[in-house]
Amino acid sequence: MDEPVTIAEQMVISMSHLLEQAELVQLGLMSPLAQVAALLSAHRRGDTGPAIEDPSAFTVSWAPRSAALTCSDVAAQQGSVRQFEADEWVARIMGNMTGRMRQFIRAAQIDITGGINTLYLPGRDGKRRRIAGLAGLAELADIARPFLVYLPLQDKRTFVQRVEFEVCNPLDSHDGSDRQIILVSDLAVFRITRKGPEILSVHPSTDPGEFAARTPFAVDLQTIPPQTPQPEPADMELLRKVVDPLNIRDIEFASGAARTKLLDRLIEQEPGFVEKIAGS
Amino acid sequence: MADQQNKLIALDESLARIAQARQIALGGWSMSRKPCGMIRHIIAAGLRLPEVVILTAGVETDMLLAAGAVDRVRTFYFGLEAFGMGPGQRRGADMIEETESSLLFGLQAAAQGQPFHAVARHHCRALLTLRADLETITCPYGGDEYVALPPIAPDLAIIHAWRCDRRGNAEFGGTLAADRLLAAAARETIVTCEELVDDLAAIGGQADLIAPQTSAVVHLPNGAWPTGCEPRYRPDWKGLRDYAQLDPDAVPAWLDRHPLPTKG
Numbered sequence: 001m002d003e004p005v006t007i008a009e010q011m012v013i014s015m016s017h018l019l020e021q022a023e024l025v026q027l028g029l030m031s032p033l034a035q036v037a038a039l040l041s042a043h044r045r046g047d048t049g050p051a052i053e054d055p056s057a058f059t060v061s062w063a064p065r066s067a068a069l070t071c072s073d074v075a076a077q078q079g080s081v082r083q084f085e086a087d088e089w090v091a092r093i094m095g096n097m098t099g100r101m102r103q104f105i106r107a108a109q110i111d112i113t114g115g116i117n118t119l120y121l122p123g124r125d126g127k128r129r130r131i132a133g134l135a136g137l138a139e140l141a142d143i144a145r146p147f148l149v150y151l152p153l154q155d156k157r158t159f160v161q162r163v164e165f166e167v168c169n170p171l172d173s174h175d176g177s178d179r180q181i182i183l184v185s186d187l188a189v190f191r192i193t194r195k196g197p198e199i200l201s202v203h204p205s206t207d208p209g210e211f212a213a214r215t216p217f218a219v220d221l222q223t224i225p226p227q228t229p230q231p232e233p234a235d236m237e238l239l240r241k242v243v244d245p246l247n248i249r250d251i252e253f254a255s256g257a258a259r260t261k262l263l264d265r266l267i268e269q270e271p272g273f274v275e276k277i278a279g280s
Numbered sequence: 281m282a283d284q285q286n287k288l289i290a291l292d293e294s295l296a297r298i299a300q301a302r303q304i305a306l307g308g309w310s311m312s313r314k315p316c317g318m319i320r321h322i323i324a325a326g327l328r329l330p331e332v333v334i335l336t337a338g339v340e341t342d343m344l345l346a347a348g349a350v351d352r353v354r355t356f357y358f359g360l361e362a363f364g365m366g367p368g369q370r371r372g373a374d375m376i377e378e379t380e381s382s383l384l385f386g387l388q389a390a391a392q393g394q395p396f397h398a399v400a401r402h403h404c405r406a407l408l409t410l411r412a413d414l415e416t417i418t419c420p421y422g423g424d425e426y427v428a429l430p431p432i433a434p435d436l437a438i439i440h441a442w443r444c445d446r447r448g449n450a451e452f453g454g455t456l457a458a459d460r461l462l463a464a465a466a467r468e469t470i471v472t473c474e475e476l477v478d479d480l481a482a483i484g485g486q487a488d489l490i491a492p493q494t495s496a497v498v499h500l501p502n503g504a505w506p507t508g509c510e511p512r513y514r515p516d517w518k519g520l521r522d523y524a525q526l527d528p529d530a531v532p533a534w535l536d537r538h539p540l541p542t543k544g
Contacts, residue, residue: 029336029357030359058455058456069362072514073310073508074510085456085457085459086335087388090381090384091384119357122365122369122373123373123375124371125372136381138405142400166406168405174402251362267521274514
């Protein structure tokens, strides 16, 4: 690898390994990093890996495409074994996938007890309001095990003691089962259970002082947690050359002018790229 | 009595029907097959919709908000995906919040003529804190508590299709979304279409909506723009990006620069 591993790549490869054991992975409509991780997982495992549900057209496929920011229903249909209607998928398929399906959710906020929310919108009264049901979050919390969450920027506003508004808590067990949340952030990988949060690993590039400052529970810097494994060269090549050659993984880390520039580049490049996917 | 063999109506007549509706469902999904053409005609006609029901509210709903042409939006998502919030959304919206399940099951209850759809209380915990209108019931068999989701029966659904014949047999093209459910739940369904054909079956088409489900047909080529309509055209990503960056007050001028879709 000539180019150094970016934090987006470190995260996406960690995330992809957490998806491999699922029978089915939902891409998510608005989550580029989740999409790249799912497609990387599927590419790596080939037809022994998880099926991919593409929400662009509610298709299921074992023939993973490359990642694209602009969701395309024609690309989603390439190689798919079935196309569903939205209500058919949500009401009849998804609900019966308990323990067999996984999906990474980008949280707006997650707390140390497992509470999660995902999106806020401005109301006409000028106040912020949280949306109760984005991505079928409450339903997914019941089905996906472990429940997988990512944060491109872990800080005191996103990983908190208590969320401002709780859409769901995947640790709430209605069937007596033990539940866990795995959180992959730009700094580390955490597990949250009823016993509380714990650090599974810290990324190689993470500064210990910054990590302590941006984590909502006490971090003992004397006890060094394990380091998140460095990506394998084969994974990096697959990610950069096959799964995400347009580099959509960076969009969730860019803001302001840099984000606009990246978005403009993707808008220029993607139409031809998507046609290639659709025609492959 | 309506002509069963020819449900094609003029744009003005469709707008007159829309003006009578209190709750209007809009079809499509994400950036595909949104009935943006009819939305633009609604705005141009100066109509104000009391309530829009939509699964993933995007540019079509944003245009309505920017133009002050809608009072309330009932949805479980609102945004322009990678492009963030649109100008109408930034201005603020009155919303009736739903979850994927509550919206789909509410429509399903209406389609099946049920008084409510029962769903596990823990799936609606957040919704119960936001929606004072929702009631709970106790299961008469097991004793568990459920949320009784009320039926959502729109007065009118507007669905954009790839092609449709004069009888009202419509083939969507691309994503199916939940448009058959919208049509089943709504009291009336207007299909706008890219291609008007004499007989869908005769050209090898497969109806996603059959004629008895369609109340009226409006021929509106390019009627999904700037979203896409497979297999005719893809979403106009540059157009969507440009729209997302507009100031709310600049939306009417931007719309004026793009010709209104009209009968082909």
